[in-house]
Amino acid sequence: MVSIRDVAREAGVAISTVSKVLNHYPNVREETKEKVNAAIAELGFVPNTIAAALSSKKTGRIALVLDVNRHAQTVDEIPMQYIIGAINRAKEKGMDIITVFFTMIAEMSVDEMVRYFQSQSIEGLIICGLSKDDVMLRRLVDGGKFKCVLIDAPGVGENTSSIHVDNERAQYEVAKKFLEGKPYKKILYLSGKKNGYVSEERLIGVNRLAQELGLSVLVRTGNFSELEARKLTMQYAAGKDAIICASDLMAIGAMKALIDMDIYRPVCGFDGVSLMGYAGKQMHTVRQDFQKIAASAVEELSRLMEGGSGQDIVVPHKLIRIKYLDVIS
Numbered sequence: 001m002v003s004i005r006d007v008a009r010e011a012g013v014a015i016s017t018v019s020k021v022l023n024h025y026p027n028v029r030e031e032t033k034e035k036v037n038a039a040i041a042e043l044g045f046v047p048n049t050i051a052a053a054l055s056s057k058k059t060g061r062i063a064l065v066l067d068v069n070r071h072a073q074t075v076d077e078i079p080m081q082y083i084i085g086a087i088n089r090a091k092e093k094g095m096d097i098i099t100v101f102f103t104m105i106a107e108m109s110v111d112e113m114v115r116y117f118q119s120q121s122i123e124g125l126i127i128c129g130l131s132k133d134d135v136m137l138r139r140l141v142d143g144g145k146f147k148c149v150l151i152d153a154p155g156v157g158e159n160t161s162s163i164h165v166d167n168e169r170a171q172y173e174v175a176k177k178f179l180e181g182k183p184y185k186k187i188l189y190l191s192g193k194k195n196g197y198v199s200e201e202r203l204i205g206v207n208r209l210a211q212e213l214g215l216s217v218l219v220r221t222g223n224f225s226e227l228e229a230r231k232l233t234m235q236y237a238a239g240k241d242a243i244i245c246a247s248d249l250m251a252i253g254a255m256k257a258l259i260d261m262d263i264y265r266p267v268c269g270f271d272g273v274s275l276m277g278y279a280g281k282q283m284h285t286v287r288q289d290f291q292k293i294a295a296s297a298v299e300e301l302s303r304l305m306e307g308g309s310g311q312d313i314v315v316p317h318k319l320i321r322i323k324y325l326d327v328i329s
Contacts, residue, residue, distance in 0.1 A: 002045045010039035024108065024116065037111065061096040061121045062301055064294070065137075067129030068101055077273050078290055082128055082151070085294030093302055098122070102129070102137075110139045117146065124301045126151065126294070132195035147304040149297045152198045156310045161300050163293060163313040167198050170286045170317045171205030171270065175244050177319055178268040178284040179213065184241035187215050190222040190229050190254065192246040202246045202270065222246070226253030233257035237265050244268045248285055255283070272320060287318045 004022075008015045013032060020028050021036040039045070064086045066079050083099055090097040098120060105113050113136065117125070125146050130137060130153035141148045141160055148160045156162050179187075189206050192199035203219065210217045218236060222228045222245070229250035234257050237243060243258075243265055245251040251269030258265055272287030293315055300313065 002043045004045070006043055007036065007039045007045050010043055011035040022115070024112065037109075041111075061098070062090065062124040062126065062298070063098050063100050063117060063120070063122045065100045065105075065125055065127045066102065067131075067134075068103075078271065079128070081290035082294040085291030086126060086298050088291075089295035089298040093298065095298070095302065097298075102134070105137070108136065110136055110143060113137070113140050114143075114145055123147065124305050125149070126297045126301055128152065128294075130155075131193055131197065147301060149301045149304070151293060151297055154197060154312075156312050158309055159304060161304060161310040161313060163297050163300060163315060164198075165286075165288055165317040166314055167201035168205040168208070170319075171202035171246070172209050173205075174268060174270065174284055174286045174319050175206055175209050176213075178244065178266070179209075179215075179242065182242070182266075184266070185215055186239065186241045187217045188233070188236050188240040188243045189217050189219045190232055190243065190245045190250045191219055192222065192224045192250075194221050199246060206244060222250045222253075224249060226250060226256075229253030230257040234261065237261065238263065240265065242266045242268070246270050248273045248283075251283055251285070272318070272322060274322075282321045284319070284321055287320045287322075289315075 004015055004018050008018045011018065013036060017028070017032060018036050021033050064083065066082060068079050087097055105116060108116060123146065125141075125148045127137065127141070127148060128151040130141075130150055138155075140146070141150070141155060142157075144157075144159045146159070148155075150160065150162045152164045152167070154162055187210070189203070191203050206217060209215065218240065220232045220236065222232055224247045226249045229245060230253040233243065233254040237254070237258060238261070243251075243254050245254055245268060248269040248271045251267050255267050258267070267283055269283050269285035272285050296313065296315065304310065
């Protein structure tokens with residue numbers, strides 16, 4: 001049986017260096033990582049933790065992989081809602097679940113991610129927040145080694161399902177309701193991530209409404225950040241009639257900036273987070289049931305792990321006006 005000592009000898013490094021590479025320690029030179037990983041592949045080495053996981057009789061262990069918004073200045077409740085929904089449903093189904101953040105695997109290659117998840121006996125992944133920039137994670141999904149459910153990202157295949165609201169339709173509908181019967185023609189639209197699937201879909205919805213109503217729309221990227229939204233509102237809001245935001249956090253940032261500027265512009269959000277109720281004004285937004293979406297993702301992942309094929313699942317959304325009394329009642 002191949003040992004870690006054999007790998008160290010093949011790579012020409014110390015055993016401790018092999019251990020650091022296997023455990024993804026920082027500050028290991030890329031050249032060293034490549035030599036160690038090449039030796040692992042050449043010798044067919046399987047670390048003890050992976051071997052134990054693969055021989056374990058325990059099945060059904062899954063990972064909830066989250067992209068926590070590092071641009072946010074306030075605590076974003078959406079990831080927490082996902083975690084609660086996924087954990088509760090996994091518990092009901094007798095499945096073990098762990099939470100992994102994008103930052104924990106951001107520097108890994110596909111092979112390193114495979115070993116990382118296998119070392120923890122992971123059979124399936126629920127991935128929230130995948131964007132076009134997450135190339136390695138997308139390759140992991142497409143590689144088919146794990147059953148996957150993508151929340152708010154496309155990618156249906158034999159081993160992969162997608163679950164989401166109709167973001168284009170929802171953005172179109174909430175913006176239309178927000179502008180209905182109003183004389184607003186010059187709109188500031190604060191989009192999300194530059195290469196985000198959700199952001200692109202919501203922008204399509206706004207552009208469709210702009211064509212329909214003859215609106216002039218200035219689009220700026222706010223990165224789902226209340227701080228960025230505040231800066232952009234300070235810069236552009238004075239010359240606009242209204243502000244539409246691709247998230248509630250950005251809507252809060254915009255509203256607080258308007259208060260500081262001592263001007264009024266109506267603001268529209270998206271997501272339906274409870275924090276919106278503390279912004280000081282009633283705001284149109286789209287409510288998504290994030291706990292239910294995560295629970296549905298667990299159900300779908302369980303179905304895939306039992307041999308089902310991937311599918312595209314569209315969950316309902318609701319147009320609301322959220323206010324303070326909504327969040328304290």
